Amino acid sequence: MSGTGCATWQPGYRALLDAGELSRRVEALWRLASPCRLCPRSCGVNRQEGLGSCATTTKLHVAAWHPHFGEEPPISGVRGSGTVFLANCNLRCVYCQNWDISQLPRNFLHHTMGPSELAEAMLDLQALGCHNINWVSPTHQLPQLVEALLEAAERGLSIPIVYNTNAYDSVEALALLEGVVDIYMPDLKYADPEAGSRYSRVPDYPQAARAALVEMFRQVGEEWVTDAAGVLRRGLLVRLLVLPNGLAGVEESLAWMAQHLSPRVTVSLLSQYRPCHWVERGRFPELARRITLAEYQRALAALDRHNRSEHTYVQPFFAF
Numbered sequence: 001m002s003g004t005g006c007a008t009w010q011p012g013y014r015a016l017l018d019a020g021e022l023s024r025r026v027e028a029l030w031r032l033a034s035p036c037r038l039c040p041r042s043c044g045v046n047r048q049e050g051l052g053s054c055a056t057t058t059k060l061h062v063a064a065w066h067p068h069f070g071e072e073p074p075i076s077g078v079r080g081s082g083t084v085f086l087a088n089c090n091l092r093c094v095y096c097q098n099w100d101i102s103q104l105p106r107n108f109l110h111h112t113m114g115p116s117e118l119a120e121a122m123l124d125l126q127a128l129g130c131h132n133i134n135w136v137s138p139t140h141q142l143p144q145l146v147e148a149l150l151e152a153a154e155r156g157l158s159i160p161i162v163y164n165t166n167a168y169d170s171v172e173a174l175a176l177l178e179g180v181v182d183i184y185m186p187d188l189k190y191a192d193p194e195a196g197s198r199y200s201r202v203p204d205y206p207q208a209a210r211a212a213l214v215e216m217f218r219q220v221g222e223e224w225v226t227d228a229a230g231v232l233r234r235g236l237l238v239r240l241l242v243l244p245n246g247l248a249g250v251e252e253s254l255a256w257m258a259q260h261l262s263p264r265v266t267v268s269l270l271s272q273y274r275p276c277h278w279v280e281r282g283r284f285p286e287l288a289r290r291i292t293l294a295e296y297q298r299a300l301a302a303l304d305r306h307n308r309s310e311h312t313y314v315q316p317f318f319a320f
């Protein structure tokens with residue numbers, strides 16, 4: 001059942017702060033980074049001394065932060081989502097539309113900030129009226145982010161955290177986010193391991209992402225808590241980006257969610273795919289076009305068959 005929060009609703013991290021637990025989570029996340037197993041790549045590098053596959057130091061590498069009005073309506077609301085775009089990534093998606101942020105780590109090696117600076121930025125976003133703080137691609141910078149959150153919470157931050165992830169997250173790291181994160185917004189990119197290997201450069205994407213979704217669902221379940229205007233305060237929103245030629249395996253992912261989580265898990269079905277990065281440069285011809293109306297209609301039909309959430313969002317189909 002969907003719920004509406006009361007006026008005194010507080011994000012979970014406020015209670016963790018009061019109990020002294022938030023600082024313990026920061027310490028535990030740093031332990032997970034040395035040797036690093038923050039994500040399923042499990043590079044094993046000591047992040048205090050070296051770089052793993054994500055080429056990210058122990059500093060915060062932040063590309064930008066600002067109110068963002070282009071997320072799904074329950075995330076952006078009317079005053080925007082307080083988006084923090086993290087640089088670098090633990091995946092290497094060949095069609096990434098933000099590849100200049102995610103896959104050029106040399107550009108961000110010396111482009112760093114400390115926890116106090118990000119705490120200040122998050123407090124500024126709250127002061128601007130943003131409904132939430134939206135960490136985009138946070139997985140590989142989790143200890144730094146929660147350290148910044150600790151300081152921001154001590155200084156009065158009280159809007160929910162959105163964990164906006166590619167879902168290639170380790171269950172061990174996610175377990176340390178219980179109560180820290182109120183809104184999980186994972187992609188579920190592929191149902192076929194070969195697609196994950198060819199297009200995101202990891203051999204076990206479906207297996208790892210599904211395990212991550214099980215953990216997110218355990219923490220926040222299928223129900224939504226919203227404010228009076230319908231803006232999300234707590235819940236799970238799974239994004240499915242439809243790729244050309246059925247390469248995202250949308251129906252298989254929806255069927256898996258219905259069977260292993262719930263048919264009432266909220267989905268965001270996205271039509272916005274466009275060829276970028278390596279695809280735009282001529283590689284991967286099977287991805288070198290936008291999706292067709294027929295492909296989107298097949299995804300919509302699958303959504304009808306497998307999903308019953310009252311909040312499920314369908315992006316309009318744009319003919320280009």
Ligand code: SF4
Pocket residue numbers: 036037038039040041042043044045051052053054055089090139140141
């Ligand atoms: S977060 Fe980075 S260093 Fe750590 S396991 Fe993942 S890719 Fe490797």
